[in-house]
Amino acid sequence: DAKTTQPTSMDCAEGRAANLPCNHSTISGNEYVYWYRQIHSQGPQYIIHGLKNNETNEMASLIITEDRKSSTLILPHATLRDTAVYYCIVMVSNQFYFGTGTSLTVIP
Amino acid sequence: NAGVTQTPKFRVLKTGQSMTLLCAQDMNHEYMYWYRQDPGMGLRLIHYSVGEGTTAKGEVPDGYNVSRLKKQNFLLGLESAAPSQTSVYFCASKTGGNEKLFFGSGTQLSVL
Numbered sequence A: 001d002a003k004t005t006q007p008t009s010m011d012c013a014e015g016r017a018a019n020l021p022c023n024h025s026t027i028s029g030n031e032y033v034y035w036y037r038q039i040h041s042q043g044p045q046y047i048i049h050g051l052k053n054n055e056t057n058e059m060a061s062l063i064i065t066e067d068r069k070s071s072t073l074i075l076p077h078a079t080l081r082d083t084a085v086y087y088c089i090v091m092v093s094n095q096f097y098f099g100t101g102t103s104l105t106v107i108p
Numbered sequence B: 001n002a003g004v005t006q007t008p009k010f011r012v013l014k015t016g017q018s019m020t021l022l023c024a025q026d027m028n029h030e031y032m033y034w035y036r037q038d039p040g041m042g043l044r045l046i047h048y049s050v051g052e053g054t055t056a057k058g059e060v061p062d063g064y065n066v067s068r069l070k071k072q073n074f075l076l077g078l079e080s081a082a083p084s085q086t087s088v089y090f091c092a093s094k095t096g097g098n099e100k101l102f103f104g105s106g107t108q109l110s111v112l
Helices: none
Strands: A009-013 A018-023 A033-038 A045-050 A061-064 A070-075 A084-092 A102-107 B004-007 B010-013 B019-025 B031-037 B043-049 B065-067 B073-078 B087-094 B107-111
Touching: A009 A018, A018 A033, A018 A084, A018 A102, A033 A061, A045 A061, A045 A070, A070 A084, B004 B087, B019 B031, B019 B087, B019 B107, B031 B073, B043 B065, B043 B073, B073 B087
Parallel strands: A009 A102, B010 B107
Antiparallel strands: A018 A070, A033 A045, A033 A084, A061 A070, A084 A102, B004 B019, B019 B073, B031 B043, B031 B087, B065 B073, B087 B107
16 A cells, blocks of 8 residues: 655745655555645645646645655645645545645744 | 434443434435444444345444345344443445435443
8 A cells, every 4th residue: 555754844935935854665556645634623625636747726735756656745825724734645446645744833 | 305314412321321313214225234433443344234124244243233124214122231332323325326314413322
């Protein structure tokens, strides 16, 4: 099963881009990468997902390396409300396994 | 649409008591999931269902049972609650393919 590795914590200055890395070196060719975030103890919130092409939506951009072994979530202009735990997940056979994620703190 | 609704939001049990958590979705989703989240940790998959009448085990299924008698509902049961089952429980659902998960707001369960 594909597993992910993320840094435990990161800081980012308000208004700057936040770049959150994720390693998924055992990912298979047809497995998607998903990003979610969780603010306090709320239910996780979907951000973005992709297979091999870079993706962008109103919340973020997802950059996946050509070999698909790693990806980066980019929040282009971080705000204080983006302070949360960010989870990088690989969906395997319709199962989503969450790791411990990256705790992002946006600093004023 | 209400999305994914979990009932109850809070519950306190004594060791050995039983209870059922209800998850309901109104999006006609095929797949439904139950997760638990302990303090400072990520979500761990307990059980999931790929369609009405089906269930399967996730990472941490011991001590829990589930049923999916109706497509819109996914029930999580604790037959004999233990303090180790104190946690926040999240339900999620999705449609088929590579679509995203939709989460409920969680149930805070304390077992004394």
